[in-house]
Amino acid sequence: MSIDLTPRWKDFAVYLPAIQSWYSKEVNSNKILDKTRPFPKGIAIKDLDYLNPKSKLWHYGYGLYSYGQFTDDRPKSCSVTDRIRGSSVILGDSGGYQIGVGTLKGTEHLKRFKTSEEVCEGWRACTDVRKNALNWLESVSDYAMTIDMPLWATEAKNPKSSPFTKCSVDELIQLTVENLKFIKTNRRHQTKWLNVMQGTNIENTELWWNAIKKYKFDGWALGGSTNSSKGLYHLLFAVLLMKEGGAFTKGQDWVHALGVSQPTWAVIFTAIQRELRKINPNIRVSYDSASPFQTVGKFFSTVRYPKYTKDMKSWVMTAVKSPLRSVYANTNGEFHYPFSSPIGELMTLDHLCVNGGDYQNMTADKISNLLLVNHTLYIYVRAFLEANELAFQRTNEAEESVPRNLLKAIDLIEQLFEAKDWRKKLHANEDLLTNILESSY
Numbered sequence: 533m534s535i536d537l538t539p540r541w542k543d544f545a546v547y548l549p550a551i552q553s554w555y556s557k558e559v560n561s562n563k564i565l566d567k568t569r570p571f572p573k574g575i576a577i578k579d580l581d582y583l584n585p586k587s588k589l590w591h592y593g594y595g596l597y598s599y600g601q602f603t604d605d606r607p608k609s610c611s612v613t614d615r616i617r618g619s620s621v622i623l624g625d626s627g628g629y630q631i632g633v634g635t636l637k638g639t640e641h642l643k644r645f646k647t648s649e650e651v652c653e654g655w656r657a658c659t660d661v662r663k664n665a666l667n668w669l670e671s672v673s674d675y676a677m678t679i680d681m682p683l684w685a686t687e688a689k690n691p692k693s694s695p696f697t698k699c700s701v702d703e704l705i706q707l708t709v710e711n712l713k714f715i716k717t718n719r720r721h722q723t724k725w726l727n728v729m730q731g732t733n734i735e736n737t738e739l740w741w742n743a744i745k746k747y748k749f750d751g752w753a754l755g756g757s758t759n760s761s762k763g764l765y766h767l768l769f770a771v772l773l774m775k776e777g778g779a780f781t782k783g784q785d786w787v788h789a790l791g792v793s794q795p796t797w798a799v800i801f802t803a804i805q806r807e808l809r810k811i812n813p814n815i816r817v818s819y820d821s822a823s824p825f826q827t828v829g830k831f832f833s834t835v836r837y838p839k840y841t842k843d844m845k846s847w848v849m850t851a852v853k854s855p856l857r858s859v860y861a862n863t864n865g866e867f868h869y870p871f872s873s874p875i876g877e878l879m880t881l882d883h884l885c886v887n888g889g890d891y892q893n894m895t896a897d898k899i900s901n902l903l904l905v906n907h908t909l910y911i912y913v914r915a916f917l918e919a920n921e922l923a924f925q926r927t928n929e930a931e932e933s934v935p936r937n938l939l940k941a942i943d944l945i946e947q948l949f950e951a952k953d954w955r956k957k958l959h960a961n962e963d964l965l966t967n968i969l970e971s972s973y
Contacts, residue, residue, distance in 0.1 A: 535874055536585070537913055538593040544920040545801035545817035548596040548623055548788075549582075549909055552825045556581075556597070556610035558902055569886065569899065570865075572878035577899075580875070580906040581611040585619045589874040589906065592913050593620040596820040597672060600627035603637045605667035613672055623788060623818065624673030626665050628728065628755060632682040634694030636661065642695035651695045652703055655681075662714055670722040675786050677753045679711040680728035683736055684756050701736050705743045712747040724750035726788055729758040729770055737770055745777050751786030751815075752779055759789040759819075760797050764941065765958070765965040771804060772954045775811070785814045793821030793912065795838055795847045795919035796938060796969050802920050803942040807949040824908040827851055828901055834871060834908045838915055840922055844935040844969065849915065854884070854904055856896050861887035873910040875903055937968050944968075 559581040565571055579588045583595060597612050607613045612622055630636035634643060638661040642654045662679060669676035681704040685696040696704065708730070715725060727749050731737025737758055758770035767789075774780065780787070787808065789801060797819065805817035827833050833851040840846055852871075860867055860881035869879035884900045923934050923942065930939060944961060951957040958965070 534586075534588055535590040536592075537917060538591060540917055540921075541594075543802075543924070544917070545798065545805045545819065546594045547793075547798060547913060547916045548594050548818050548820040549824055549912065550596045550598065550625070550820045550822035551612060552822065552829075553597075553601045553608070553610065555825065555902065555905055556612050557608065558898065559906075560609065560611040560614055565899070569897075570880075570882045571899065572875065572883055572903075575875075575878065577902065580902050582906065582909060583611055583615050583620045585616065590910055591619075594622075594818070595620065596623045596625055598625035598627060598629075599665050599668050600625065600630035600636060602668065605664035605671070607668060607671045617674075621675070622673045623726075623786075623820070624669040624676035624723065625790075626669060626677045626679045626728075628677065628680045628682050631679075632685040632694060632696065634696070638664070639695075645695060645698075648698040648700060648703055651698050652707060654695070655707055656710065662711065663718065666715060666718055670720050673723050675726055675751065675788075676723045677726050677788070678715055678728050678747075678749070679708075680730055680755060681705075681707045681711070682756055683730045683732045683740065687732060701739065705740055708740075709743055709747075712744060715749075716747065724786070726751040726753040726786055728753045728755050729774070730756040731758050731766075731770065732756055734766065734769055737766070738773060741770075741773055741777065745774075745779070748779075748784060751784050751788070753788040753790060755790045760792045760800075763966050764800065764969060765962050767800075768945070768948060768958060768965065772948060772958065775808075775949070776954070780808050780811050780815060782812055782814070785812065785816060787815065787817045789817070789819040791821055792819040793823040794849065795840070795916055796844070798916040798919050799923040799938060800941060800945070800969075802924065803945045807946060810949070821912075823849070824912050825905055828854075828904045828908055832856055832896075834904060835911050835915075836871070837911060838919075840919065840933060842933065842935050844937060847919065847935065847938070849912065855881055856885055856900070857881075858885060858887040858895050860885035861895075869907075871907065871911075873907045873914075875906050875910070879903060879907075941965075941968050 575588050582592050585591045627636050645651045685694050727747050730740050757766045801817045801819050808815045833853050835849045836852050863882045865880040867881040869876050886897050
């Protein structure tokens with residue numbers, strides 16, 4: 533029986549797997565498998581599409597899809613574009629990361645420019661790049677992030693990698709404001725837009741906010757130091773600053789944090805969502821990562837379910853090598869896959885490990901990766917769900933199984949949202965907030 537995890541997330545900030553285009557394309561295929569290649573019985577490739585509520589394995593109704601993976605505004609047929617609308621929510625990423633590192637298609641020529649003035653004028657001339665991103669996001673996503681020029685580009689470790697390392701903070705903020713005006717003028721209202729917050733420190737976070745805050749679309753996204761990258765203190769500064777400026781009122785119903793995938797942060801974002809819902813009951817907080825895909829694709833690994841204890845060190849996703857060995861090929865189901873998930877229960881090692889015939893000199897193939905990604909995706913979604921369910925039990929039960937400092941962080945978040953002088957209270961707790969998720973207990 534298929535497992536639908538979606539309803540259990542209604543009170544929690546939701547995790548958005550950053551879906552890779554190759555996976556979305558492959559699991560949307562009706563192609564017939566090579567009969568000589570072992571595959572779990574009773575399912576088809578399409579059942580590996582977790583967005584599909586008809587999957588025989590499991591369903592989860594959230595994901596992130598990035599325009600940065602594509603070269604034009606024509607949506608390619610895949611599990612995201614062909615999904616049943618209403619059964620899932622897709623947040624579209626506008627490619628801010630690719631802009632920041634200098635790899636967004638159509639902007640390669642900007643690297644030839646010598647000065648920040650030339651780079652800025654070059655970007656302003658990239659009308660087709662912005663238009664392609666806007667059109668793609670309007671076509672594919674339910675929510676979409678605006679086109680931001682990330683401030684971390686000014687601190688790039690490899691200055692030659694991006695033309696925007698030549699630009700100042702003020703110049704990148706000005707370009708971002710111009711991008712917001714472009715979206716406001718050209719959007720078709722087929723998706724809802726999230727204005728992106730950025731920063732590398734407290735000072736330029738506030739500069740950024742003051743420049744963009746009047747562009748209220750349908751919600752907000754948190755990038756740079758305004759998400760989790762510099763810790764809870766910087767994140768809460770940004771969110772409380774935005775709250776002070778009226779960012780979370782009715783109609784601004786989604787807040788997304790970019791690039792987060794640890795159970796402690798899953799709980800923190802739910803704690804923030806609980807406070808924001810006191811302002812706007814319809815608000816949803818989300819966070820994303822590509823970790824399930826990278827774990828399989830880059831490291832040939834999966835992850836274990838965390839064994840949550842009162843020790844903070846146990847609240848992490850731990851990689852473990854997948855048993856990909858040619859010796860397991862052609863073993864007729866003798867060895868079962870050792871890790872549990874809906875697909876894991878059906879897999880034997882000869883479904884993953886191939887050799888001989890068309891697979892000579894290979895240990896694994898694309899089908900192996902599809903199976904492993906589906907398994908790893910499930911573990912991430914299920915682990916973050918369990919973290920929230922443990923942390924937001926009744927207080928007595930939570931204290932028996934959740935690290936004391938994590939519960940302390942939840943309580944402090946509530947206090948900060950209720951404080952009359954949030955800046956004073958935040959500053960007074962800076963050291964605690966900076967270290968609270970690093971401590972063991």
